[in-house]
Amino acid sequence: MFYKTALATSVMMLSAGLAHAEETYRIGITQNNVGVDSYQTTYESAFENAAAQNENVDVVVLDAGGDVARQIGQVRNLIQQQVDAIIIWPTNGQAVIPAIRQAHQAGIPVVVTNSKIADAGMEYIAAFSGPDNVQQGASSAEMMCDALDGEGQIVQIAGQPGYTTAMERSGGFEERLAEACPGVEILETQPADWNREKAQRVMENFLTKYDNIDGVYSGDDNMGVGALNAAKSAGRAGDIAFIGATNFAVGYEAIERGEYYGSIYQSPVDDAEAALQTALDVLEGKEVPKMNFFETPKITADNISEFDKPVF
């Protein structure tokens, strides 16, 4: 075992040393669940495109189908294949840590993409590349504050319970709102699992329950548009400011129509390219920040023309 590790490590160091000699890197990626949502599907094709444009890169693209056990098997498989680096989109931030540790011990650098892993695993990874979801929540809170002039009652529709992204966005939103905008009160938070129909149902119930709602914060635009639909049917959309995150095509169009106040622009293409670049930087021995966030700007009617309409 020690011998194997030592061998792998020396091969790694050798390949790092020969980086300038047009070395071809083999990078394995295991994704969370391609096909479940448009973001991940676009991410995958963007990743493959980025790899195809780089002659020095050979990629092995795998998908865990949302299954932790399968993802752990895929990481082991990539270790066996002795790829130069592994990129992982964790299905579960806790359960994948032993597999990441194995890769680390085999001398293969691991880059975690999009969604974070638990702190216990941080020492085994070379870097994290992805959006800063806490910051996104905070930006949404600032937009909400602007939209309501610092006064009002709002409801929150959160993403899938237990999913890191959902928790970080909610956390960032609530913390920043309390700090920057004490006059805005969150009446209630309910999850809608990133599902538009569910968000529509939750919002219908909110509209029954509260006679006065000034704003809705949704964990992504897909749910936000569901909430908007519900408010439109009830004839109350005009009184409510809708703020989302992860700008979807439907959210973009709703901002253009003036029905939706704002969102956070997060491109799966940027996400995929940043992950590949981070892995390459690590392999070439460059200094890489441990938490490598890419830009996720606010998007409202004022600056929408600066952004391309999302393809998903």
Next chain:
Amino acid sequence: MASAEQTKQGFMLSKKHKAGLLNFLSAQGILVFFLICMFAFSLFSEQFLSQSNIMTVVRQASIIGIIAVGVTVVIIGGNLDLSVGSMLSFSTVLVVDLHDKIGPVGAILVMFALTLMLGAVNGFLVGFMRLNSLIVTLAMLSAIQGLVLIYSGGQNVDIANQSETWFSVFGQGYLLGIAVPVIIFALLAIIVQVVMSFTGYGRRIFAIGGNPVAAVYSGIRKNWCVFSTYLISAFCVACAALVLGSRVMGSQNNVGQGYELLVLAGIILGGTSLLGGAGSIWKTVIGVLILGFIQNGLLLLGYPYYTQWLVTWVIIILAVWLDLANKRKHLLTRHS
């Protein structure tokens, strides 16, 4: 039959008060439980029994209800249909995607045709190949989900710019003050209930579910009957997809995920036996509404999500237990 049971219970009530009260409660099982829940919810939430809330719940329940009408027929015929969840995803993605490509009329026609074809595959495998319906429809659940992903390439589909076309009437429209989804649900339930209660076809389905061997000996063409129940189920799914797609004006690939369980829960709550040969559409309607009101009530009371889950499914287990306890008691009284 019912009156004889009631007399028997009345007799027991006077004889042994404690056991009698329990007997009475268990005989009414689900309905009593439902009334207790409704009463409790209305104590804590002013809006719960408001007209607008009741209308909202019925409208929200109608998608599950429409599917449950079809699945009840399959279950009465002695089989199961677990593929309805992913079939709903398939049909909704299809109708929404085709809406912009070939227009609403074409989209609806193609969607109904292809959904019925999926139902026909189920029906052929269970009815003619005599494969176990649980296995077939479980396999179809995953197979159809794969089909959805292949068709959509994993992308969400949306009706361009959420434009106001007449397509939106199926999910968002009103007729004489009643939401269109509710009307579709009610019409389907009434038609299927009438067919099941008053036609030879309905009696044949009951006969097959009750005792397939006897049904075949009495000259019923069992294969065709089973086949047809899956067509009815698929037709109902197509109607639900129409409502869902039009309500959301878009669709995700996994939009129907988990619907098969909610549909089954509604049917079981209504008291239809999973063993086949018994049950009614009317009871299923009640079951689906109970499910809807429980979820709405818990939400209005502001319970956190996990609690809602826990409480919903505990209530379902409790309801099934009450129902079963009631039936067992009858078996015992008959034998003693």
